[in-house]
Amino acid sequence: MYIKNILISGFRSYREQAFEQELSPKNNVIVGKNGAGKSNFFAAIQFVLCEKFMNLSSVERKDLFHVGSGRPALPIFVEIIFDNSDGRLVIPGKSAVNEVRIRRTLGLKQDEFRVNDKRFTATDIRQLLESAGFSSTNPYYIVEQGQISSLANMSDEERFQLIKDVAGTRVYEVRRKESEKILEETEVQHEKIGESIAQLEERLEELRSESDELMSFQEIDKKRKCVQYCILNSDLNAAREELRRLDDERNSYMSRSGRNHYDIDEAKAIISEAESEIRNCDQRILRLEGELQDLDTKRGTLMREKEIVQLNCMSSLNTMKRTESVKTNVLKRVGELNKQIAETNAGLKKKLAIIQQEQLTVDQKSEELSAIEGKLKALEARRARQLLFKNKQERDNWLAEESNRNRKNIENYKHELKFTCSEIQKVEKQIQDEETEQKNWEESLTKSDSVITELKSKYEETMAFRNSLSVKKGDLWREQSALVQTVRTLRENHNKARSQLEKVIRSDVRQGLQSLKEVLDELADPSLTNAVHGQLIELIGVSNGYETAVEVTAGNSLFNVVVDSFEVSAILLENMNSRKKPGRISFFPMDTCRGTVTRFGEGVECSSLADHIICDPKFAGIVAELFGNTAVVTSIADGENVSKKYACDAVTLDGDQVSRRGGITGGYIESRSLKLSAFKYEKVAAADFLRGDEALKKITQELDNVNQALTGVVTTLSSLKTEMSSITKSKDGSQVVEQHAQRKAALDRQKDKLYASKKQLEDMINTAQVNIATYQHEGKEAFKSAWSEGEQRELEALVNDVDDRRMELSKLQRRSAQLAAEVRALEDMRLNLNVHLTATKKFFHDSAQLSASNTAITNEKENLDDDISFNSQQANEVYRLLDEARKEKLRREEEVEKLRSGYLEALNSIQERRDFDGRTLMQQAHCIKRRDGAAEKIRQLGVIPKEAETYSGLSREKLIQTLKECNKAAEKYAHINRKAVDQYNTLMETKNGLVAQKEDLQNELKSIRDLMDHLDCKKDEAVERTYKQIQLHFEQVFKELVTTDDCYGKLQLIMSNTRKEAGEDPYVAVQIKVSFGLGAAVTDLKQLSGGQKSLVTLALIFAIQRCDPAPFYLFDEIDAALDTEYRASVAKLLSKESGSCQFITATFKNEMLDVADHVLGVFFHNKISRIQAITVEEGNKLLKQAVVEERKRVREHVELCRLFFLLWRCLGMWGGKVTYYFHFYLRHLDDRSSLFVTLSKNVTQRFTYEYDLMYRTFFS
Structure with a gap:
């Protein structure tokens, strides 16, 4: 285990400090100038690990804060990161970790430790470090500046105390002092117990003499207690009997008046319902009167339309009669006209064939004449030109000009010819279109009769469907009107029910519920919404008759909101508060509300209120929490018994409550103030309103559909009328056919003219081409100034031929003109005949149209008759419904009057019940007070003797007389101690207890003295063992440091010259005896030089460390006073020891740098210290700079x-x-x-x- 890194923030001269490169697990040397911050670095480590910086005052805290530019950064912290790969540091509750971070954070009012981001106390940190080898009795794993000097100047007695601390005798001494204190207290207690036993013996002698008189008094007192018990028991039974009688009277009266109570509620409901029915009747009457007025208006409209249709029908019949009288003559005339038209068409056809043949002949002759005339004109022109031109050049120029002019004319003629051809095509297309239209009209005239018949049938079917829709619309409209009134009434009832519900809910609770709904809508979180189940009143059902009991028990808790968990309620409240939503709301978290239902034994006339509540099983815990400890009883007396027996609350069906603490509340409760009734009424009203509204929407939708269907039917009828009208008009299409024929004839004439123009243009083009050819031929011939005879003869022959042909052509043209006149006469005749035929056919068409119109008018009259009949039926039905509504209103008004009179009687009965209830409750309270007083006095009597039964048969007067005698006899013993026997027994028990306690104390004194002797022995053994270990290590370390052959160092224990008491140390001091190889051995360290004293002190410190090793050591300038050769020895020793532990050493000497595994340099700039890794050479350079500055x-x-x-x-x-x-x-x-x-x-x-x-x- 060793220090890997140290993080410092805001501690003294360090603002932010962390090592980029981890510290070495061996020897780390820190160098820097004076004042750079080396000592502050060691102080930062001590700030986390040592008790030196515990319990800091505010001034001491401020001294630790970094003071730089600006305000100090708070809080500050120091974090030490340990390599714990050996598992030496064991964090409680965690498995072994390879890295342990201990951080201490300090502020003005903050001081906390954290180990791997887990909070620890200072005691926990101290215990954690002690478990890793940091002994509190051996603080020499950190050696500060000046500590070497203090150890060198330490006296022998202080040095002995140091060895005792290293040996851990402080714990023994603390326990010995505790044992001495306990021993002293035990001895004092032992003496006090002896004194108490003596005093008790004296008091017991006095109590033995008082016991005889007390026995006599107790006999009298026993008799008096029996008499008092009988009297009080009689009073108690009388009070109970009076309570039972009052309770029976109240129950009897309540059962009688209860019927009135329920009758008044029922009467109020019936009155309200009847008044609502009266309002409905009024609305129905107004609606039916409005319907009747609409029907009368519609009937008047139908009657006016019927009069108009009847007049039209009479006019149509008269016209049809006149038409039938001339119909036979018209039919005969139609046959004659058809015959004449056929004959005319046959003659016209023959004439047209002749004209066509004659026209071909005329055209041929005309073309031949035109060719000969052309030759004639050319010869004449040629002869004229011979006279006109003087030479060939002039002639040729003129011929060229004329040729060019003719070519231009040919171009113009061709353009006109092209236009004429296009016009001919257009006219031919128009002729074809006219023929097609004429043919279509002729075909449509043949089909119109069958189409009209089909349209009439469809029109009649559509009219029948329209009538059925009209009937359905009337039914739906009446049904809609009725539903509108019903929904309006249901809406009023719902608003009234909601208003009543809002009255019984506190305004802040109502606002809170609304705010909760708004918050859920704003959050739009499905999981949170699903976790909210609603108000408790929405989630439970109550058995009939138990509503009042549930109401008074739950109160406003009925509106608490049920949620899944406490966390859900916390989230909702947090969101409501953050959004500043108004109102107050309470929650029932399902994970915390897990109450139990109190179960009553068999034979008890009560039940748990929770058993009468119906709910989902998942809400059973909440119901049990709120109602599980409440019993439903039949009377207040039963409630008192149940409440006392089972320690629960009780409630009657009328709402009277008996608390487990003894309180009784009750009285009359109006049904309209019940929250459950108001909520149930609002729920039913809301459901009725929703059903009525849905039915109204459905009827309205059906009515809209019928209106749309009617609109479609009316549109269909209109289109059918239009179509029949157009077809009827199309039957008058003979005129149109004739018009098409006339337009076709005009177009034929226009086509003939265009063909003639075309023929003329073609002739003109041919003439121009002939002229051009003639001019070209003439140009090739030689110029002749005179006309030859051959040319003259040819000219004369052409003139004669032209005259003959002209005469022949004139004859042919006159004959063609005569034939054309005959054709035009026949065409005019055919046209006149067609006009007469068209007029005749129009007569038949008008006759058919008149018949169809008469049929339509007749149908319309029949439809109007049906509408009038249906209107009459509707009016009769409305009259009937109106009469029923008026009768129903009168009947309801009579019922309301009867109900109101019964309601007033019920109100008077309820007022009497209230008065009776108040009187009964007062009498019950008085009886309860008497009963409780008697019961309390019986309890004060204590244990009742068995002889009390012998006095139970006496009368009350005899008992009172006996009680007076007992009191008179007891007056003689007024001076005696009535508790002498009890006191004697109590004191005897106390004495026996004190004797036993005295024996226990004697055993404890022996145990404590044995323990103290054992601790003294253990302490001496620990001191001697530690001394021997330190002595051995001191000799070894001293020889390693001095390195001379005959040097040695010893530690000597000095015995006390005086006799020591138990527990005192046999040794008083430790003397150091050293020899550096020159001269005699020295026992007084003051005789040594400063360097030698420091060396001896270091040898002692290293000896202590070897005796009680630590994971790492911090040395702050321990080599400051050493000589050069000793500094090298110390450096060598540190290098050797660093193989098993870590050293962090601050120094100003180069010897330490030579053996360093990791060198750190401390730099100070702008009041900020900074430590970073440097090389050995950089460290030597920094030491030289520091030495130079120090000397200066x-x-x-x-x-x-x-x-x-x-x-x-x-x-x-x-x-x-x-x-x-x-x-x-x-x-x-x-x-x-x-x-x-x-x-x-x-x-x-x-x-x-x-x-x-x-x-x-x-x-x-």
């Missing part, structure tokens, strides 16, 4: 002391001041400048020379 400091100090001495001699009368400033210097060596400023104020001018000399000498 000593030299300055010596020079200044000389200067002060000189001043003291020169200043004469100022010598006292110089002495004062000299002491001031010794206290403030670091502030020389302020010293000289002070001196300059007190030195006169006549010593200027000496002052200047002193100043120059000091600052040289």
Whole structure:
């Protein structure tokens, strides 16, 4: 075991200190300058391990705090880390650990120890260290500065005391002193017991003479006690009998008035229910009157609609009659028109074929004529050009220009031709569309009749479904209206019940429960919410008739909240407090509430109140805690007996309580103030309200569905009407067909015109192309200025041919025009015939439409009749319900009047019961007082003699007479000691006890003396054994340190010359005898040099350590006074011993560094000490610097002391001041400048020379 590391925070000159490299388990040497903090480092270790720093005062504590820049950091701590791989330190309650941390933390009001983060006391730490080998009697495992000198100057007697401490005789001496003290106390007690026994003998003699008179008095007193017992027993029985009689009367009256009590509660409930029914009747009457008014309004509307429909029906019938009268002629006319139209179409078809053939011929002739005319025009133009141009160049230029112009014309004609062709396509498409529309209309006209029939059937079915939905809507609406009133009443009842419940709950409890709910909602922790089960009143059920007993027993505890554990309640309260929630709340933790139920014996007319409470088995402990020690009894007298017998509380069914401490409480309790009843009423009202509200929502949803269905049906009817109307209008489609035919004819004419334009454009293009070809051909020919005969003949032939062809074409065109006129006449005729046919068909269509309209009006009239009939039925039903509601209201009002009269009678009965109850309770209290007084007096009589039964048959007057005689006879013995016999027996017992105690004390005295002798023997053996071990080790260590052949060292015990008493030591001193090899042996250490004395002291310390070894040793500058050769010996010895234990040594000498396994340097800067690992070379360098600074400091100090001495001699009368400033210097060596400023104020001018000399000498 050794120290691995040391952590220091805020201790003296160390702010924060920890070793980066662990300490060596062998020899560790610490070096540093004076004042750097070496001693503070050793003090930090002692702060944790030694009793030196225990029980610190506030001033001593402040002296330990680090003082640097700013305020000191509090608290401070020092932690020592031990390597415990050998298991030497055993922490209680833990297995062996390889590392042990002992920390001590100190503040202004804090001082604690921790071992591996576990808190220990200072005594625990001391015992822990002693178990590891740190003996409190051998504190030399830590040697501080100056301790070597004190040991060297120690007297022989003190040295002997040191060996005794090492031997552990302090424990023996402490136990011997305790034994001596016990011995002294035992002897004193023994003497006192002897004196007490003597005094008791004297008193016993006196009591023997008083016993005879006492025996006579006791006979008289026994008789008197028997008489008194009989009288008091008679009074006790009379009081009990009176109590029983009062209790029977009260129970009898209570049973009679109890019926009134229950009747009044029932009457109040019935009155409240009847008044609620009256309000419901009023609301139902208002609702039914409103329904009746709505039905009357709807009936008036239906009647007005019926009148309008009847007028429309009459008008439609008259029109149908007029139509039927002309229907036959119209049918005949339709046949004729169809025949004429067929004939016209046949003739038109023939004419169109002829016209088409003639048109082809005309077109052919026209084309031939156009070609010949072109040639003619070309020849004429050519002849004209021969006359127009002078030469070939002019002709060719003109031909080129004309060719270009014709080409441009061809382009324009082609563009127009393209447009014309597109127009032809559009017209042909329009013609095709018109033909399709015409065909569709013709087909639809054939299908419209069957579609209308189908739509009418669907319309009628939809109307029937609408009527059924209307009926269902009326039923649901009435049911909804009734439920609205019912729910409104249930809501009022619920609010009333909740208000009553809030009245019986304290406001702070109610706020606390609300705050708990808010906290659970805010936390939203499912596990915490599941751990809260609710209020106790919500979790239990009570048997009928026991509500009042439970109420008075539990009180406000019924609203305590049941939770899983105490921790859950603590968490909830903490959250409520942190959120500053108002209110007060109490909890029943299931893990702490584990009460038991008191069980009563057989034959006892009572039961446990907990047996009448129904709850989940997991809440049984809470129920037992609250109700398990309460008995349910039939009367107060029974409650008193049960309470005394079983040490429990008792309660009656009416709420009268008997406490186990004797108190009785009771009286009338109003049912409306009961928490259980209010809670049950609120729970039932809430359930009724929820059921009614759910039913209302369901009915409202059904009504919404019916309204939506009605809306859909009305939409369907509207669409059906629209569709029938459109189809009916479509039956008038002959005009539309005719319009399509007319538009098609117009389009045909437009198409013909477009074809003609196309033909003309094509001819113009051909003409232009011919001209271009002619111009090109002419350009290739030679220029001729004259016209030839051949050309002339050709021109004339072309002119004749053109004339002939024109005449022929004119004839053909006139014939085509005549045929076209005939075709147009036939088309006009066909058109007129179609118009007449359309008008005839429209007549039949109007007739059919009129018939359909008449049918629809008839159906609508029938529907209105059905609605009016249904409205009448509804009105009759409402009249019937209204009459029933009014009768029900009158009946309920009569019942309320009867109930109110009975209620007043019951109230009077209850008031009488209260008065009777008060009188009875007062009489019972008086009887109880008499009974208890008699029972108390009987108890005061003590044990009753058996002869008391002989006086039980006497009358009360005879007993009183006998008691007077006994009192008169007892007056003669008024002077005697009535307790003489008891006192004699008591004193005899006391005497026997004292005699036995005296014998025990004598045995104890012998045992104590034997123990003291044994302790003296053990102490002497321990001293001699320790002395021999230290003597042996001292001789060995001294030879190892001195290293000369004839050196030796001895320890000698010195006997006492005087005779010692028991327990005193036979030895008084230990003398050291040493020889360094030169001269005679020395027994007086004062004859040795300082280094030799230190060496002898170190030899003694090492001898003690070998006798009582410790795990490690701390030495602070133990080699300061040693010579060089001895320092080397000490260093060598430490190196040798470090193989089995750890050494931490502070030194200013190099010899220690030579044998060091680990070197630490102490540095001081800005009032902060710091320790770090350094090398041996760095340590030697640091020691040299320290030596140089120390020599300089000593030299300055010596020079200044000389200067002060000189001043003291020169200043004469100022010598006292110089002495004062000299002491001031010794206290403030670091502030020389302020010293000289002070001196300059007190030195006169006549010593200027000496002052200047002193100043120059000091600052040289």
